[in-house]
Amino acid sequence: MKVSVVVPVKNEAGTIERLIFSLAAQTVRPDEVIIVDGGSEDGTPELVDRWAQKHRLSDWIRVVRLDEASPGKGRNVGVEHARNEWIAFTDAGIRVEAMWLERLVEVVGKDDSVDVVYGSYEPVTETWVEKCSALAYVEPKQQRAGQPMRGPFIASSLMKRGVWEGVGGFPDYRAAENLVFMEAIEKNRYKIAWAPRATVWWELQPTLGSTFRHLALHTEHTTKIGRPVARQYSMVGQYIAWLVFTILAVLFCLWALLLPVTGYSLRVARRIWVRRDGRGLLWALKPARFIGVMVVLLIVDAATFAGWGGSVWQRGLRRASVAEQGMKDRRS
Numbered sequence: 001m002k003v004s005v006v007v008p009v010k011n012e013a014g015t016i017e018r019l020i021f022s023l024a025a026q027t028v029r030p031d032e033v034i035i036v037d038g039g040s041e042d043g044t045p046e047l048v049d050r051w052a053q054k055h056r057l058s059d060w061i062r063v064v065r066l067d068e069a070s071p072g073k074g075r076n077v078g079v080e081h082a083r084n085e086w087i088a089f090t091d092a093g094i095r096v097e098a099m100w101l102e103r104l105v106e107v108v109g110k111d112d113s114v115d116v117v118y119g120s121y122e123p124v125t126e127t128w129v130e131k132c133s134a135l136a137y138v139e140p141k142q143q144r145a146g147q148p149m150r151g152p153f154i155a156s157s158l159m160k161r162g163v164w165e166g167v168g169g170f171p172d173y174r175a176a177e178n179l180v181f182m183e184a185i186e187k188n189r190y191k192i193a194w195a196p197r198a199t200v201w202w203e204l205q206p207t208l209g210s211t212f213r214h215l216a217l218h219t220e221h222t223t224k225i226g227r228p229v230a231r232q233y234s235m236v237g238q239y240i241a242w243l244v245f246t247i248l249a250v251l252f253c254l255w256a257l258l259l260p261v262t263g264y265s266l267r268v269a270r271r272i273w274v275r276r277d278g279r280g281l282l283w284a285l286k287p288a289r290f291i292g293v294m295v296v297l298l299i300v301d302a303a304t305f306a307g308w309g310g311s312v313w314q315r316g317l318r319r320a321s322v323a324e325q326g327m328k329d330r331r332s
Helices: 016-024 044-055 069-082 100-110 128-137 160-164 177-187 210-225 229-251 254-274 287-332
Strands: 001-011 032-037 062-066 088-089 093-096 116-125 142-144 147-149 157-160 192-203
Touching: 001 016, 001 069, 001 100, 016 032, 016 044, 016 093, 016 192, 032 044, 032 069, 032 192, 044 062, 062 069, 062 100, 069 128, 069 177, 088 100, 088 160, 100 157, 100 192, 128 210, 128 254, 128 287, 147 192, 157 160, 229 254, 229 287, 254 287
Parallel strands: 001 032, 001 088, 032 062, 116 192
Antiparallel strands: 088 157, 093 192, 116 157, 142 147
């Protein structure tokens, strides 16, 4: 079973070597790795070329250079350049475990009617910010194929080329292209299987500032395509309710502050509890951990509002520009 691995990248000089080292160390090595560079300015493609030449793997790993490309376009171009029927996807900023591809392929070996296999992922949690971020916003595990795992996750997946062709490829989006693509797979009723032990390690943002910037940009792009609107409205409703009770507390009775404080604390506690991975109550209630998750969750909410507001603002500017142009055309 020959497999091509496709990886879209842009400005990943600090992470790309970890990924390609881990792909080269696979117990079942892919037949080729295609790195699609979407316009890096930090020397990412040159770094990959030097690595391939140094390890005499220039025929095994190839770089496709594009002037500018979204992750969706990068994956599509990578599949177009792939030589094999089976395509595995992963991303920069990720390290794959040694048996990752073997465990994905193993699922197809047991059932050749499978079209798509999703593996799992784990967040890298070496720093305080990463540990709190994992508890604040990383997806909790679910039972799949009798084991706990996270997913579906496009950066830990294996599928037939025909699946990619059948759903029309990835949309050319800066964010949420993976969600739209995976929803199309389900809608078209392709057979999906799970590989809970096919794990990749995902590097979270290292600081609170970079977390805010990354999530704000992600929200801005997903809002443009109408993805997370329901969640945003729910957040607005919560904050409006908490603001009302805060105003009431200031004007009439400070005890009214207990409601928004309790509500937010319960939200933080629930995030920690569903992601505790079998650890006990004392671990979950550790004050430093609780406060850290509370801070990160506030950053996540602030980034969501900032990204949403930025998208709405840009939409308004575009409409105003179109209206102004229309008036000029009518005058002329």
